[in-house]
Amino acid sequence: MDLKKIKYIASKTLRKNLDDLTALASGGYPGFVYRKLTLPGADQIPVFTFHRLEPVSFEAQLKHLAQNHYKTLSGDEFLSCLTGVKRLPPKAVLLTFDDCWGSLWAVAHPLLKKYGLQGVAFAISDAMEQGDGVGATLEDVWAGTRSMDEILGREVKAPLCNWAEIKRMSRAGTLEFQSHSRMHHSVYIDSEVVDFVNPDRYPSFMFSDFNPLINLGANEVAEWDLDARCYGEPIYPFRASFAARRRFIPNHQVSAACRAYVTERGGKHFFQSADWRKELMRVYTNIAEQESEKGTIVSYHQRLEELVQDLTMSKRIIEQNLENKVDQICLPWYQGDAIAVEAAKLADYRACHWGILNNTTVNTVGDDPFYVRRMNDEYLFALPGEGRQSLLQILAKKYLNIVKKRTGMY
Template sequence: MTSSVPVLMYHYISRWKNPIAVSPELFEEHCAAMARNGWRGIGLDDAENFFIQGKPLPDKSILITFDDGFLDNYVYAYPILEKYGHKGTIFAVTGKIEPAAAPRNTLKQVWNNECSADALPRVDQPYVKHELGFDERQDPFLNWEEARLMEKSGVMRVSCHSAWHKSVFISPEYDGFYQPEKRTRTFDRIDSDIIWGLPRFKALPRLANRAFIPSQRLLAAIRELVPQETDAAYAFFAEEANLERLKTLVQGFSKDELGSYEDSMSLQGALRQELSQAKTTIEEELGRPERSLCWPWGAFSPDALSIGKDLGFRCFFTTEMGPNPAGCASRIHRFKAKDKPASWMMMRLQIYSRPWLAKLYSSIRL
């Protein structure tokens, strides 16, 4: 029986070049090599029972996870997992999952000659040209009908990765201003009132930090100077003199005048809303209880953990490397699955299936 369950952390299964993307061709190599060497991707229910109760699992059991809920997980990862007899888990940002619609084509339809590769959804290119001329990040996500189809198949589970995967401002320190321009990140949204011209205050994950809230006086002054229609704001920032006027305006505010920190009651309420909304949405859309939560960016506070447990979550997944022995439900480690050969993957599975070796290796890698 296994003594430590390796948990793989994928994000994109896509041909788009990105540090957290693995091509579908290489992902298939990973899955084929795992099957060939006796490793099997298990279902989340079985993993939860091991993490919570210590229920035994066969040797070479692994949990294959995908963060965020990108559409490529359905188009590419789902049929590849099924082909090699593995199961997987998608930790989805529930607010990003699209409304129920007809399931879209997957790689399986291409294999069965039911459609051409050109008929697959746009999942290898996340940028779309904005009408003002700059590129804007618009990652496609799963829809709820696709989530239900995957769960019904028994191949893929869809679980919680928070409701919105947002950050919060954490201090009055800032670098630049919000303006219409190329978006390079998927999850760059701030849990605050964002207007054009607002200083880009330092930000960190919502579930791990107390929010710094810009003052209403600051917001009103910026709105008076900076047009809030996107095309007009774009034209405003094209003029260097306008940017200097904005800088002068904001520099006229002391740090205390720029904003204040949320109180404990507001913080607790925000954490509870973010987690309860995600859990309720999953349970209502998929018709089953939800026990697992994957922390966005792996970041959480003691308050967030306490609220998560109070809401009924039992398993909490991080982005930290390390062993996963029976009973580790409050802090489950994962390792990043990289765009590297299957031999690299096989070596990591050997490491993370041995508690002492996983602990030693992760301490060296920190």
């Protein structure tokens, strides 16, 4: 590998993990992350966040919890302990799982059941398909009826869990399901075009924070309902929906005309031209000049109503499918603003889960439940007990794995 590529990988990795490294450097992690302790901090509740699960590493994490007698809390137990309603048990932790990736069913569910542990999963309510059945799990591998390759390839075939799988996990008690919003989307916040949807910049919450709602005729839809028809859609400055106090809604006629221009010229093939951006910008400018306005700005109060509706509908959809009460929201991409907390309270939620907040990941009994801090799952190995790993070991393993994945060494 050449030096230029190594520098690029290092730079991208640093940007992605800057909040984490800043919090570590400022002492924002619990004491057990930095030094060997007998127990986690008094009155502290470590909250770990997972996304996609890999069988070997996830089982090692659960073994560390089980062998050292940690108690995994339910969502309700966590809130009761955080607010002081119930006494915090020794060695209590909360495991949270964002997005409901397919590996939640295939990997997490059977392993949580195996070790007698539990967690809280945050579902994107409008992204979950009903499903005719359930996919294979590690239990099928253990029984010799399915291959490990099928488990490892689950998210290629079906990235997210379906409702049939979610219902089974909920009934089994391994996972409690709360809200991750309806569509995990971003919104435009200004009217100046910065780019156009193209094969190299496609909306998807799975790979970036660019996932706007795009109006293809009837209603605004999110990325899992989109296809090549959205090529040529103008892109404006955007922000995670729950972090945006205002919203710009583009003129539908302008957007439709730009998409039609690309479709008429071969769709994906249009972007093979070196000057396609200049050409499309000229088209956009000409069309926009013919229209009375580029779009409309949604005010703070309208945005608040939108967010309350989002949270209310997400709650309703999950509760209609499952038997548990939904009163906690995990903010998409960990991004939010005071408007998100206000909306959550108006929608009768009791907690908001974030990532790192104010350079800290520590949750202490008595803290505000609308500002729950969470740390990445690799720090679970720093929990006190037999087999604990030092911070140096954790970071070395983490960044070595990142380099291997991005350089194709796996």
